[in-house]
Amino acid sequence: MLTVEGLELYYGDAKALDGVSVAVEDGEIVAIVGANGAGKSSLIRAIAGIETPAAGTVRFDGEDITGWPSYRVCDRGIGQVAEGRQIFPNMTVRENLEMGAVIPRGRARCDETVEDVFAMFPRLREREGQAAGTLSGGEQQMLAIGRCLMGQPKLIMFDEPSLGLAPALVAEVFETIRTLNAAGTTVILVEQNVAMSLRMARHAYVLENGRIVLSGLAEDLLDDDGVRQAYLGL
Amino acid sequence: MRGVGAVLRGAPRAATGLAVLGAALLVAPLLVDDYLLSVILITLYFAFVGQAWNLMMGYAGQLSLGHALYVGLGGYAAAAFFVHFGLTPWAGMVIGILVAAAFAAGIGLLAFRFGIGGVYFALLTIAVAEFTRILFEHFEWVGATGGFFLPVENREINDLLMLRGSPAMFYYVILAMTVGLFLANVALIRSRMGYYWMAIREDQDAAQALGINTFRYKMMAVVLSASLTALGGVFLAFYNNNLFPIDAFGIHRSIEIILAPIIGGLGTLFGPILGAFILTPLGEVLTWALDQLGVQMAGVKHLFYGLVLLVIIRSLPGGVWPWFARRLGIEGPEARP
Structure with missing residues (x-):
């Protein structure tokens, strides 16, 4: 579904991605793990078209x-839930959701999808008219996920969805991702919570200093001594 | 976001107040003397350009500290074509708007294509305004540093086509412009574009991630704001009958434009208007009072504006309007800072 090959990205002179290749199959969950500054968010931003790569290709659905x-990448069906949630604090919950449906792809089914999101996250319905900035961290994460769904994505890239959430909420967010995936959405999951994301994913990639240093089936990486030492503290 | 109509129906006191204010403004030329009329007129002018600036900063979140650039370009263009070719300012304003829009598009293109944002964007707007001032100081066709003057004719005859006439005529022109822009803003802010602007203001990264063409909508905000400001510039040039590069493009002019919306409330429909009605009359009263005391200090008005700004930012950081709206019982987006 998504094939990234030899992607290179620079911020000024600093190389953020150095020949990154990633393949994502239809309907799977792919985990991308790595330390802070390894280039995980850069990879997402380059795929999403927010940053322009210096070299390499990104192919989606052929x-x-x-x-x-x-805006063109979004309209092809690649959505993202960015790190730190990035909701619009002064807009209401409903306005935030409606902003998720601005691409032609999302516009037609806007009202139905709002209902779907409310069915999925009943707490958002209760706070429909409230300014999004007044929501709790967990509710804001739900809103960010719901807002992404408004664009009818085929592939969702999650950037640190568990960041700053209490353990119970982390479990809830991961459960939501599992549910979305079961319903047919392909997922790229970037997480510092390596154990959890590897348990959930089929394939996984380890990024270090802008390069893929390890990749394979997630369950194999879970057993890999290097991964266990570097990321799981075992 | 609800319309202003719905907001006002929810707040009868505010609706009554607005009706009284509207009626008072309509009959003002019959009731007040020329001096007082000129104060209200300048107040309305600042409400107009404040609204234009507010579109760009208050709604789309792009800070311009060089808006005098567009006032000057609009004024100079319309005045030059009027004096040299006898062109009516109503056609001249189209030229002025096109020139201002071209400058704004240049600034926007430069900034948004090359990722110049925030403070650096603001500095760029100052730089272009200053550069243009220096250019006009050597532009002989429009008088260079010596200034450019419109012929003052019989002020008893109102020639609306050529925008020559009495203060009352100018008053009604700026009143219509200010009310018209207010109504246009109401529609604009409730439009798709208005929402995209606010999304960009609140979180540009998020707006982009959702598929909003942030480049296009920031460009729209900058060009639209510049065009409207140029329209204000045409009015000011024909009202004042003179143009000097330092007074048209100077940074102090740019600052004057942004004070009313900041004091009234950024990103609100009524803020720039309320801010102008607070600031301009207070400044005039101060000048008058000092005159009576025999004190004549250059720049005292600007010192006073600075003080007002300090007090407002300290006590009502969202501006006067959001606070005032809550007191009037207006809820919802218009009362949001």
Whole structure:
């Protein structure tokens, strides 16, 4: 479904991605793990068209989307839930959701999808008219996920969805991702919570200093001594 | 977001107040003397350009500290074509708007294509305004540093086509412009574009991640704001009958434009208007009072504006309007800072 090959990305002179190749199959969960600054968010931003890669290709559903602006990438069906949630604090919950449906792909089914999101996250319905900035951290994460769903994505990239959440909420967010995946959405999961994301994913990649240093089946990586030492503290 | 109509129906006191204010503004030329009329007129002018600036900063979150650039370009263009070719300012304003829009598009293109944001964007707007001031100081066709003057004719005859006439005529022109822009803003802010602007203001990364073409909508905000400001500039040039590069493009002019919306409330529909009605009359009263005391200090008005700004930012950081709206019983988005 998504094939990234030899992707290179620079911020000024600093190399953030150095020949990254990743393949994501239809309907699976792919985990991308690595330390802070390894290039995980850069990879997501380059795929989403927010950053323009210097070299390499991104293909989605057989189409070369390298260097496309983000609004075109979104409209092909790649959504993202960014790190730190990035909700619009002064807009209401419903307005936030509606902003998720601005691409042509999402516009037609906007009202139905709002209902779907409310059915999925009843607490958002209760706070429909409330400014999003007044929601709790967990509710904001639900809103960010719901807002992403408004664009009818085929592939969702989650960037640190568990960041700053209490353990009970982390479990809830991961459960939501599992449910979405079971319903047919392909998922790229970038997480510092390596154990949890490896247990959930089929394939996984380990990023270090902008390079893929290890990849394979997630369950194999869980047993890999290097991964266990570096990321699981075992 | 609800319409202003719905907001006002929910707040009868505010609706009554607005009706009284509207009626008072309509009959003002019959009731007040020329001096007082000129104060209200300048107040309305600042409400107009404040609204134009607020579109860009208050709604789309792009800080311009060089908006005098567009006032000057609009004014100079319309005045030059009027003086040299006898062109009516109503056509001249189209030229002025096109020139201002072209400058704004240049600034936007430069900034948004090359990732110049925040403070650096603001500095760029100052730089272009200053550069243009220096350019006009050497632009002989429009008088260079010596200034450019419109012929003052019989002020008893109102020639609306050529925008020559009495203060009352100018008053009604700026009143119509300010009310018109307010109504246009109401529609604009409730439109798709208005929402995209607010999304960009609140979190540009998120807006982009959702598939909003942030480049296009920031460009729209900058060009639209510049065009409207140029329209204000045409009015000011024909009202004042003179243009000097330092007074048209100077940074102090840019600052004057942004004070009313900041004091009234950024990103609110009524803020720039309320801010202008607070600031301009207070400044005039101060000047008058000092005159009576025999004190004549250059720049005292600007010192006073600075003090007002300090007090407002300290006590009502969202501006006067959100606080005032809550007191009037207006709830919802318009009362949000």
